[in-house]
Amino acid sequence: MYRYDQYDQAMVDARVAEFRDQTRRRIEGKLSEDQFKPLRLQNGLYLQLHAYMLRVAVPYGTLNSAQMHVLADIADKYDRGYGHFTTRQNIQYNWIKLEDAPDILADLAKVEMHAIQTSGNCIRNISSDQFAGATADEIIDPRPYAELLRQWSSFHPEFLALPRKFKIAVIASDTDRAAMKLHDIGIRLVKNDAGELGAAFYVGGGMGRTPMVAPLIRDFVPLDQLITYSEACLRVYNRYGRRDNKYKARIKILVHELGKDEYARQVEEEFAHLLTQNIEPPLAELERIAAHFTDPAFETGLSDDLDLSDPDFALWVERNCAAHKQPGYIIANISLKPVGGIPGDASAAQIHLMADLAKAYSFDELRVTHAQNIVLPHVKKADLYTLWQKLEAADLGTANIDTIEDIIACPGLDYCSLANARSIPVAQKISKRFAETGKSDTLGELKLKISGCINACGHHHAGHIGILGVDRKGVENYQLLLGGCEGDDTSLGTITGPGFDENGIVGAVEKATDVYLANRQDGERFLDTYRRIGMAPFKEALYG
Amino acid sequence: MVDVLRFRDDEPVGDPAVTVDAFSEQTNASAVRVEPGDDARDLIPFLEQLRLIEVDFPSFMDGRGYSAARILREAGYKGELRAVGDVLIDQLSHLRRCGFDAFAPEKGLDPADVEAAFNRWPEVYQAAADDRQPIWAKRHGITNG
Amino acid sequence: MKILTGNDLKTGAVTWWTGQDWSLHVEDAADVGDEADAIAAREEGARRVNAPYAIDAVREETGGVRPAHIKDRIRALGPTVRPDLTLKPADPEVGNWVI
Numbered sequence: 001m002y003r004y005d006q007y008d009q010a011m012v013d014a015r016v017a018e019f020r021d022q023t024r025r026r027i028e029g030k031l032s033e034d035q036f037k038p039l040r041l042q043n044g045l046y047l048q049l050h051a052y053m054l055r056v057a058v059p060y061g062t063l064n065s066a067q068m069h070v071l072a073d074i075a076d077k078y079d080r081g082y083g084h085f086t087t088r089q090n091i092q093y094n095w096i097k098l099e100d101a102p103d104i105l106a107d108l109a110k111v112e113m114h115a116i117q118t119s120g121n122c123i124r125n126i127s128s129d130q131f132a133g134a135t136a137d138e139i140i141d142p143r144p145y146a147e148l149l150r151q152w153s154s155f156h157p158e159f160l161a162l163p164r165k166f167k168i169a170v171i172a173s174d175t176d177r178a179a180m181k182l183h184d185i186g187i188r189l190v191k192n193d194a195g196e197l198g199a200a201f202y203v204g205g206g207m208g209r210t211p212m213v214a215p216l217i218r219d220f221v222p223l224d225q226l227i228t229y230s231e232a233c234l235r236v237y238n239r240y241g242r243r244d245n246k247y248k249a250r251i252k253i254l255v256h257e258l259g260k261d262e263y264a265r266q267v268e269e270e271f272a273h274l275l276t277q278n279i280e281p282p283l284a285e286l287e288r289i290a291a292h293f294t295d296p297a298f299e300t301g302l303s304d305d306l307d308l309s310d311p312d313f314a315l316w317v318e319r320n321c322a323a324h325k326q327p328g329y330i331i332a333n334i335s336l337k338p339v340g341g342i343p344g345d346a347s348a349a350q351i352h353l354m355a356d357l358a359k360a361y362s363f364d365e366l367r368v369t370h371a372q373n374i375v376l377p378h379v380k381k382a383d384l385y386t387l388w389q390k391l392e393a394a395d396l397g398t399a400n401i402d403t404i405e406d407i408i409a410c411p412g413l414d415y416c417s418l419a420n421a422r423s424i425p426v427a428q429k430i431s432k433r434f435a436e437t438g439k440s441d442t443l444g445e446l447k448l449k450i451s452g453c454i455n456a457c458g459h460h461h462a463g464h465i466g467i468l469g470v471d472r473k474g475v476e477n478y479q480l481l482l483g484g485c486e487g488d489d490t491s492l493g494t495i496t497g498p499g500f501d502e503n504g505i506v507g508a509v510e511k512a513t514d515v516y517l518a519n520r521q522d523g524e525r526f527l528d529t530y531r532r533i534g535m536a537p538f539k540e541a542l543y544g
Numbered sequence: 545m546v547d548v549l550r551f552r553d554d555e556p557v558g559d560p561a562v563t564v565d566a567f568s569e570q571t572n573a574s575a576v577r578v579e580p581g582d583d584a585r586d587l588i589p590f591l592e593q594l595r596l597i598e599v600d601f602p603s604f605m606d607g608r609g610y611s612a613a614r615i616l617r618e619a620g621y622k623g624e625l626r627a628v629g630d631v632l633i634d635q636l637s638h639l640r641r642c643g644f645d646a647f648a649p650e651k652g653l654d655p656a657d658v659e660a661a662f663n664r665w666p667e668v669y670q671a672a673a674d675d676r677q678p679i680w681a682k683r684h685g686i687t688n689g
Numbered sequence: 690m691k692i693l694t695g696n697d698l699k700t701g702a703v704t705w706w707t708g709q710d711w712s713l714h715v716e717d718a719a720d721v722g723d724e725a726d727a728i729a730a731r732e733e734g735a736r737r738v739n740a741p742y743a744i745d746a747v748r749e750e751t752g753g754v755r756p757a758h759i760k761d762r763i764r765a766l767g768p769t770v771r772p773d774l775t776l777k778p779a780d781p782e783v784g785n786w787v788i
Contacts, residue, residue: 007679010666018664022634027699029736030654038605039634047740049764051701080774095774099699121605151669151679157638158614158672161607238611243580277618279671281680288683342770413760414768422763424770474758 001062001365002147002292004112011154012109015116019043020102027099042122042160044092044115045101049417052096055118056108060128060146060170061089061368063113068355068366070111072348078104083351085336085344087408087459088167089127089368090118094415116154121162123153123234127169129177130369133293134377136325140197142172142189144290145226148281149187152227159234163241164249166234167206179370179486181205181214182462184251185233190220198222203233203263204255207456211492212252215260217267225271228280232271236263295326296363296378302328306381313388315441316399321384330381332362334374334391335398335406339435340428343409344372353394361387370459371408371447373401404439404446404513405431408459412452412469413476419452421469421476422502426450429506434513443513446526447486462486464527465512466493467505478505482512482538483530494535497543511541549647549658551640552624557596577628584612591621599644601629610642617643617673636661643673690720690748693729694761695741703764704738705754711738714776715765716753718746755786762787 004012019039026036037047044055056071063071071091075083078100079093086092096104108114118125126146133141149168153159159166169180172189180186186202198220205214221229237251240258255263304327308314322331334354337343346354354374358366361383362376369375379387391397400406407430410416412423427450434440449463453470460466466481477499484493500508513526515538520529530538550556561577562570564586575596578584587594597616599609613625626646627639633653640662668676677687692715693706704711706728708719721728725743732738745757756762767775769787777783 005683007667007682011669011679014665014667018634021660025657027736030657033733033740035604035632035634047696047701049760050703050767051696095701097700121607154669155638155665156670157641158610159607160635160638161605161610235611238607243606243608273618277671281678282684282686284684285680413763414770417760417764419760422769424768428770476759 001064002059002143002289008112008151009109012112012114012116015043015114015155016102016105016109019105023098023102038120038161040098040101041120042117043101043105044118045096045098046119048094049413049415050094052098052101053092053094053415054096054101054104054115055086055090055092056113056115057118057125058089058091058113058368059150060126060132060143061130061370062128062132062143063366063368064364065355065359065366067111067113068351068358070107070113072351072355074104074107075348075351082345082347084342084411085346085368085372085374087370087372087410087457088125089130089370090125091368094411119165120160121164121166122160123156123162123166123168125167126150126153127167127178127183127370129171129173130367130375131177131322131331131377132172132367133295134324134329134331135173136323137175138171138173139191140172140189141290141293142170142187144286144293145172145187145189145199146170147289147292148226148286149230152230152281156234159238162234162238163243164246166237166251174488176486176488176490177369179459179462179490181490182207182211182459182486183214185230186214192220196222199226199229201229201233203267204252204260205490206250206252207459207461208250209247209454209456210252211456211461212256213490213492214252215255217255217260217264223286224280224283225275226280228274228277229267229271231279232267232274235270235274236266240266296365298326298329298378299380300327302380302382304328304381306330306384310385312392312399313385316388316397317384319399319403320401324378326378328381330379330384332376332379332384332387333369333401334376334396335400336373336396337400337406337431338395338398339400339405340432341395342424343407343427346374350394350396353390354396357387357390371406373406400440402445402447403441404434404443404448404465404509406447407431408447408449408463410450410452410458412450412458416452416457418455419469420454420471421452421478423450423452423458423467423469426467426469426478426502426505429502430509433506433510439513442517444525446513448509449484459486460484461492462490463493464525464530465509467509470499472499476502478502480505480508480512480542482535483527485527496535496539508542512538515541547648547652549653550624551645554624556646557624559596561596561598578609578612580606580608582612584615585619587616587621588619591616591619591623594621595623596626597621597623598626598628598648601627601631604630604632604635610638613639613642613644614673633657633661637664641668641672641674641676690746690754691722691725691743692718692746692754692756693721693725693732693741693743694718694764695729695733695738698736698739705765706732706738706741715746715756718754720748759787 202214451458481493
């Protein structure tokens with residue numbers, strides 16, 4: 001994975017000094033809250049429902065054990081002993097003090113980490129495929145490109161006061177594991193007819209109040225023009241994105257209102273101009289970064305066999321493990337969704353353990369997924385059983401990846417001042433109900449996502465089953481959506497009808513799954529059956 | 545308190561800046577003020593005669609002025625480029641990188657804070673409108689071309 | 690009644706205006722009547738509170754103060770899903786009070 005050189009280190013160190021100074025000036029009253037807020041947001045510090053909340057960046061979801069240990073230490077030293085892994089591959093802490101924040105950033109800087117631009121109207125953490133570098137189905141590891149973009153976007157002087165937040169995802173496979181088309185810019189590395197590597201740019205996706213799937217804006221940008229083209233996309237947005245209405249300020253609205261062809265045309269014009277300005281790093285820089293992402297020292301000649309005689313282990317392998325490109329290796333997903341638990345939360349002890357396991361069994365590397373789970377990307381099959389036993393002992397061995405128990409849930413009204421309803425208790429009730437009845441296994445792949453408000457941080461629009469919490473005259477109420485999908489066949493969910501209270505929504509989810517079970521054919525997933533039979537049978541079952 | 549900061553050796557322009565709209569009728573003016581909604585490229589045919597371009601920041605969170613500034617410098621504008629309005633300490637270094645060489649904040653700025661702000665960044669990641677060599681250029685021995 | 694709440698600037702802790710100062714406990718909150726804006730402005734200017742705002746609440750029979758909206762009740766006590774992290778970890782009735 002990427003390691004800082006003296007330049008990268010100088011930048012994070014300067015950022016810590018800058019924030020320390022800004023915090024001092026705030027506490028002394030030289031900065032008002034209105035002046036300080038954008039500054040602290042661009043260091044990931046929110047003023048949230050219970051306290052300040054700090055969102056630490058995990059660039060493209062990749063980290064090593066030393067970094068994980070520091071994340072655990074921060075939880076213990078400055079917070080209440082746990083952290084929350086987010087739907088953008090970051091981690092956040094809910095009980096931070098402003099007066100501690102500069103020291104926390106200093107601790108992070110020592111292990112090449114930061115909270116730069118994890119909030120605010122700027123370019124945010126660049127996300128990627130959690131299986132990058134381990135999967136056989138990518139044409140190349142996308143992360144060097146994400147790193148190139150990360151450096152370009154950090155403290156970019158022109159783009160620190162955008163109309164709104166800006167989220168970029170980079171992938172390099174046909175299988176989209178990063179919900180790429182639901183980003184402001186989604187980049188897929190591709191090969192053209194001549195076999196040359198370049199990037200397809202999708203611009204204008206997003207969820208929130210007005211979910212949209214990003215249209216293809218340019219099918220091929222050569223590798224040595226990536227930064228220039230990205231800059232053109234951002235400059236057009238900075239100049240023409242709406243600033244009159246916070247809810248219409250994302251680039252998806254601009255692309256939608258201009259039309260994708262006109263937006264693409266304006267970008268081409270700006271791109272042609274910027275190509276004369278020498279802003280592109282040389283390809284040697286991409287090569288320098290890519291050298292950090294070569295394969296670890298895989299052993300060769302290893303057996304691909306796995307002893308699956310232990311049925312619990314066998315289930316965990318089936319649900320949580322994915323094929324690795326190297327014979328004898330496997331990708332292991334760690335579920336942070338124990339039945340009845342808080343999705344995405346991990347205690348300091350668990351974070352320390354995952355760090356140790358990564359060091360022992362995964363070439364010292366971990367990934368955070370946007371589904372709020374952790375991945376150990378490079379595990380020898382020979383080590384897998386031992387690894388699983390250690391995970392089990394720490395309540396990290398739940399075998400439920402991509403099942404109905406693997407719920408994506410925003411923190412909701414329990415933690416978030418933007419929320420209208422609590423999301424975590426709903427997730428807990430659903431996971432318990434389906435685990436108890438044994439239905440999780442029967443249902444197979446079912447991506448359920450819960451958001452506590454229309455901002456959709458739980459990605460409910462992209463759930464096979466989605467739940468949106470709303471405020472109905474001061475009482476929490478929940479809308480049910482069906483048929484969303486974040487993958488390559490991206491689709492947005494449809495509301496079934498009137499909402500439900502907290503117990504009602506659990507029952508409604510159960511009824512929807514019963515309709516699926518009654519109608520499914522030939523190995524169809526829930527999503528497939530829904531797409532085939534449509535909403536009507538579900539509406540009938542829900543509302544009679 | 546600092547009222548106007550200026551990083552130029554030449555004499556400041558005395559004429560008041562006209563709006564972009566007024567400028568289209570008064571094309572012998574040497575000073576113009578760009579608002580966030582204006583298109584800075586409208587001034588490109590006149591850059592030779594302009595000695596002062598003010599870019600207004602009614603709110604420091606409206607970042608259109610940053611693009612306007614870079615566009616003007618990219619087009620070859622060599623005169624004074626002045627950020628006016630809600631110009632605060634924490635945006636100074638970014639404004640400078642976008643090509644501003646003068647600053648007229650609405651509210652006075654503490655000189656010590658100003659100096660710290662301009663000296664904040666030992667390196668820069670991107671090429672912009674200033675002369676600073678980006679980190680990628682330093683890494684690969686590329687001097688400004 | 691109208692009560693004032695905000696966060697402590699340095700620690701971020703949720704605080705409630707008692708009439709004299711800022712308390713961590715909602716039951717200490719005072720009815721500010723029409724004075725909310727004036728008090729908020731003065732206290733924020735003096736940096737004794739950050740981002741204050743007024744909310745509706747009712748005085749309970751027990752003498753406690755109950756914010757009208759569930760969001761403010763969660764804010765007053767802590768997350769319903771982590772009773773151990775609330776202001777009253779030993780109180781089994783905390784969840785019911787919030788909801």
